Amino acid sequence: MLASDVDAILLAQTLAYPRFLLESAEFFLNRLALAPQYCWVAQAGEGLAGKELFGYLVSYPWDAGLPPALDVPLTALPAGADHWFLHDCAVVPEAQGLGVGQALVRAAAGRAMHNGLTHASLVSLASAAGYWLRHGYAPLAANSAGLADKLAGYGPNASYMSRGFPF
Template identity: 40%
Template sequence: MRIGDLPHVLEVQAQAYGEVMLESEATLASRLTLSPSTCWVAVDAQAPEHEACVAGYLFTHPWHLAAPPPLDTVLHTLPEAPDCWYVHDMALAPRTRGAGVADRLYAAALTAAQALGLSASALVAVQRSQGFWARFGYAAVLDVSPQIAAKLAGYGNGAVFMTRTL
């Protein structure tokens, strides 16, 4: 992903989430700026000329397993000693769902994360997406700390903290 992709990423985000769960361009740019090797876009070469060619995106970055960042928060630095690969957000343009785009995005980012030497991954599943993330090996953490529970509240009803071993 490149900074120039962000306007198209924001279009995909709006298509995927509607009015809820939208994050600012500054929030997403901060993740891309801090960890460009772990943020990806899928390009749809078959997209009609009037539509963006970004078919989906995936923002990830090194982080601390026990401290997911709050939703829609600009990050200024990454931790000095990260212990996990944090999967911040994946969204697909509706026209590409079911075409394997999510699998390819995740595989590319996973390879980059493994090159960082991290042994765990974490994410916050929103909008009943636990089953989707379970396909990639994530499991819900049922007994979260009060700090994680407080952050989950900011992600909306039904947000679930999930982890996996890399």
């Protein structure tokens, strides 16, 4: 992912998510600055209108604590992080079913494992929970007020999920 991809990423997220989940250009630039090796895009080759974005993935090293809030910049990543946090992976409707999301996840997870991270975590929207369950993720109990508050920003029945490496 490059800073020049952000406009296309903003368009892709509007096609993939409801309005209340949309994050700003500043959010994407913040995560790209903190963890460029964990932020990826999938693009078609050169065409008349340039490269078409098929999807993107934003992730970064994290700890096993609470997930980060949506659209909130971070000043730094946690020291000693052992989790790979998959913050967002979206594929435009025209590219769904082509394996774009799976390729993005595998590439970024491979980098995370190579860099010594031992677990993966994410917040799943209710509509995607079955997908993540099929890929080895398990929901973590939302028994703390802090976690319940964080998950509320992701919509009804969102869940914090985790799994160990390797994939």
